[in-house]
């Protein structure tokens with residue numbers, strides 16, 4: 001494996017670890033997905049489409065995709081990665 005491949009594997013692992021940390025943190029703050037509209041059973045991230053998981057977000061690819069994009073955004077802005085899901089950088093992104 002080349003040095004480049006190794007460093008991109010390391011980055012992938014770091015991203016995976018951060019995403020898992022954010023999911024654990026989100027679970028401490030929220031019983032159901034923070035993007036779930038309980039009354040209408042819709043997903044705010046999917047622009048009002050029905051949530052197929054009834055708000056359980058641990059294995060939701062949409063929720064994970066949101067964190068994946070945030071990770072890239074935060075890292076490319078050179079900001080430190082938050083340790084809490086409620087951090088404004090996670091909630092609102094880099095502005």
Ligand code: SF4
Pocket residue numbers: 033034035036037042043044045046050051052053054055056057060061062063
């Ligand atoms: S689809 Fe995923 S992100 Fe959207 S509300 Fe449901 S659990 Fe949350």
